Amino acid sequence: MSEELELMRGTYAIGEAAIRAGCRYYFGYPITPQNELPEYMSRRLPEVGGTFLQSESELAAINMVLGASMAGARVMTSSSSPGISLMQEGLSFMAGQELSAVVVNMMRGGPGLGNIAPSQSDYFQATRGGGHGDYRQIVLAPSSVQEAVDLTYRAFDLADKYRMVVLILGDGMVAQMMEPVRFPPMRPLEDLPSKNWTLTGAKGRPSRILRSLILDVNDMEEHNWKLVRKYQQVERECPLWEEFMLEDAEMVVVAFGTAARIAKGAVKRARKEGVKVGLFRPITLWPFPFQALRGLYQRGVDTFVVFELNAGQMIEDVKIALGNGPQLLSYARPGGVVPNPQELARVFSRLVLSRRTS
Amino acid sequence: MKKVFSRTKALKPVPFHYCPGCGHSILHRLVAEVIEEMDLIDRAIGVPPAGCAVLAYNYFDVDMGEAPHGRGAAVATGIKRVLPDRLVFTYQGDGDIAAIGTAETIHAANRGEKITAIFVNNAVYGMTGGQMAPTSILGQVTTTTPRGRDSSREGFPINFTEVLARIKGTAYAARTSLHDPAHVLKTKRILRKAFEAQMGGLGFSVVEVLSPCPTNWKMSPPRAFEWVKEEMVKHYPLGVFKEIEGGSLAD
Numbered sequence: 001m002s003e004e005l006e007l008m009r010g011t012y013a014i015g016e017a018a019i020r021a022g023c024r025y026y027f028g029y030p031i032t033p034q035n036e037l038p039e040y041m042s043r044r045l046p047e048v049g050g051t052f053l054q055s056e057s058e059l060a061a062i063n064m065v066l067g068a069s070m071a072g073a074r075v076m077t078s079s080s081s082p083g084i085s086l087m088q089e090g091l092s093f094m095a096g097q098e099l100s101a102v103v104v105n106m107m108r109g110g111p112g113l114g115n116i117a118p119s120q121s122d123y124f125q126a127t128r129g130g131g132h133g134d135y136r137q138i139v140l141a142p143s144s145v146q147e148a149v150d151l152t153y154r155a156f157d158l159a160d161k162y163r164m165v166v167l168i169l170g171d172g173m174v175a176q177m178m179e180p181v182r183f184p185p186m187r188p189l190e191d192l193p194s195k196n197w198t199l200t201g202a203k204g205r206p207s208r209i210l211r212s213l214i215l216d217v218n219d220m221e222e223h224n225w226k227l228v229r230k231y232q233q234v235e236r237e238c239p240l241w242e243e244f245m246l247e248d249a250e251m252v253v254v255a256f257g258t259a260a261r262i263a264k265g266a267v268k269r270a271r272k273e274g275v276k277v278g279l280f281r282p283i284t285l286w287p288f289p290f291q292a293l294r295g296l297y298q299r300g301v302d303t304f305v306v307f308e309l310n311a312g313q314m315i316e317d318v319k320i321a322l323g324n325g326p327q328l329l330s331y332a333r334p335g336g337v338v339p340n341p342q343e344l345a346r347v348f349s350r351l352v353l354s355r356r357t358s
Numbered sequence: 359m360k361k362v363f364s365r366t367k368a369l370k371p372v373p374f375h376y377c378p379g380c381g382h383s384i385l386h387r388l389v390a391e392v393i394e395e396m397d398l399i400d401r402a403i404g405v406p407p408a409g410c411a412v413l414a415y416n417y418f419d420v421d422m423g424e425a426p427h428g429r430g431a432a433v434a435t436g437i438k439r440v441l442p443d444r445l446v447f448t449y450q451g452d453g454d455i456a457a458i459g460t461a462e463t464i465h466a467a468n469r470g471e472k473i474t475a476i477f478v479n480n481a482v483y484g485m486t487g488g489q490m491a492p493t494s495i496l497g498q499v500t501t502t503t504p505r506g507r508d509s510s511r512e513g514f515p516i517n518f519t520e521v522l523a524r525i526k527g528t529a530y531a532a533r534t535s536l537h538d539p540a541h542v543l544k545t546k547r548i549l550r551k552a553f554e555a556q557m558g559g560l561g562f563s564v565v566e567v568l569s570p571c572p573t574n575w576k577m578s579p580p581r582a583f584e585w586v587k588e589e590m591v592k593h594y595p596l597g598v599f600k601e602i603e604g605g606s607l608a609d
């Protein structure tokens with residue numbers, strides 16, 4: 001960690017963290033609310049010998065990422081919901097070819113062009129594999145600028161370790177807010193893990209192929225099982241979550257990213273008024289921290305409320321984690337509406353009260 | 359005994375799967391020979407398309423990375439930006455480059471990406487069973503133009519290489535044909551020019567190759583070669599449309 005704290009907005013901080021993690025290539029197309037990230041990269045990458053390219057579309061951007069990843073680079077793109085939709089074919093190919101890259105989605109309200117307000121409406125797309133085929137991508141959901149820095153830095157290692165795409169899932173709030181951050185050190189490129197699968201020209205070794213086409217059904221099945229085994233390994237090794245004020249909680253709020261940030265404020269408020277509520281915050285949305293959440297139920301919590309800035313998407317994973325046992329409530333706010341902590345604290349208090357009376 | 363023919367080392371010792379009389383087989387060999395003659399086998403990276411040539415990676419004995427349908431120019435851009443001293447080429451059908459991949463190709467050319475697009479024009483979508491391609495000629499019967507291509511319904515055959523030649527970032531643009539041995543040899547010379555333009559750092563290069571698809575044209579191979587010569591060349595004039603001689607592309 002560097003000594004000084006710097007006041008920085010989310011987009012710039014993610015860009016700087018990527019560069020420090022060894023990212024030297026960025027391809028992308030402008031879209032609000034994350035335009036400052038490509039702008040930052042266009043300034044900063046040339047200073048460290050990297051390449052910034054503004055592509056003609058997100059379709060082109062993700063395929064440039066695909067090519068740069070084949071060539072062995074740490075590479076990144078970023079966009080917001082409609083642009084991420086355009087990238088889905090490329091993301092599916094990258095999963096099939098086992099290519100590593102980091103993709104940032106600063107989600108907005110949707111469907112369609114929607115709006116640019118903070119929203120979490122792409123949870124399904126991010127965690128279910130928005131493109132075609134049986135595949136997964138690691139999804140990291142920061143709720144502060146410092147966490148965006150730390151997760152972005154880590155994302156490149158995860159991408160290389162598992163040969164997967166890692167998606168940083170945020171929104172206009174994470175993208176735009178300014179917070180003090182401390183950056184991890186600049187990784188020397190020589191220290192990055194070597195890769196034995198990249199296309200660099202067949203010098204002193206047999207030629208290599210990177211492809212996703214596997215015509216023989218048995219080979220294709222085997223390839224799918226190989227991917228599944230890798231995904232299972234990620235499910236074992238990678239879940240991350242935060243627990244906040246869970247001891248003695250009568251009700252647990254489950255929320256991620258921006259929603260969790262607001263929920264934390266609301267939990268603190270509600271606690272002051274004697275309402276025993278806590279927060280469970282998944283940091284990896286895939287792999288979802290199923291076991292940790294199930295553990296809370298096993299420890300005796302019997303009421304959970306899922307607060308999310310969409311019409312109710314993560315609640316499906318919460319249901320998978322908890323089954324039919326506890327009472328499961330949804331407080332869903334789609335369309336870019338962001339309730340404030342006071343409002344949310346009132347909602348939580350009401351829910352705890354109605355639980356006691358029921 | 360004098361050796362008059364041998365297989366180039368840039369091809370793997372496996373038989374092609376292409377139909378008898380298909381232009382892809384001839385063109386693969388030409389591309390591979392040029393790579394070997396330019397001593398670039400260990401520095402070449404190829405990007406095969408979705409299309410009949412999707413399996414090109416089974417034949418070229420150089421590093422090969424598959425692109426989604428039409429995205430070859432973007433994938434090649436990514437590779438070349440990371441490895442600027444390698445030979446990076448795409449191998450694309452007419453549907454791949456001039457329909458679904460139009461935007462990527464034009465913008466790669468416009469940025470003057472130092473890559474080479476090898477563009478196989480067989481006037482149909484071969485792999486998917488002979489549907490209309492953007493390059494199908496007027497009157498041509500395909501599985502999706504059963505009454506023949508009509509410009510009022512299906513638009514005109516596109517002269518895409520001429521379009522690319524007009525773009526400032528394009529250093530080399532040429533159209534050749536495989537319809538007889540003289541043109542086959544000429545195609546090889548042109549491919550070399552295109553690769554040289556790339557390796558000289560001059561900009562984007564494209565070689566369109568008129569190529570028979572006897573299967574989907576429902577013709578015997580000899581008749582298909584004649585059809586290239588008689589019908590396709592009329593719509594797609596052969597020649598070098600652009601050639602920057604060294605120096606820079608700036609006006």
Ligand SMILES: Cc1ncc(C[n+]2csc(CCOP(=O)(O)OP(=O)(O)O)c2C)c(N)n1
Pocket residue numbers: 408409410411427450451452453454455478480482483484485486491
């Ligand atoms: C996104 C997408 N759409 C459609 C296809 C199906 N497809 C595969 S190849 C092809 C066209 C092939 O024609 P062409 O590019 O002319 O090459 P050829 O097979 O004739 O060599 C199509 C439509 C695909 N693979 N991906």
Ligand code: SF4
Pocket residue numbers: 375376377379380381382410480484485570571572573574
């Ligand atoms: S269908 Fe046409 S283009 Fe495809 S391999 Fe056969 S002859 Fe060649």
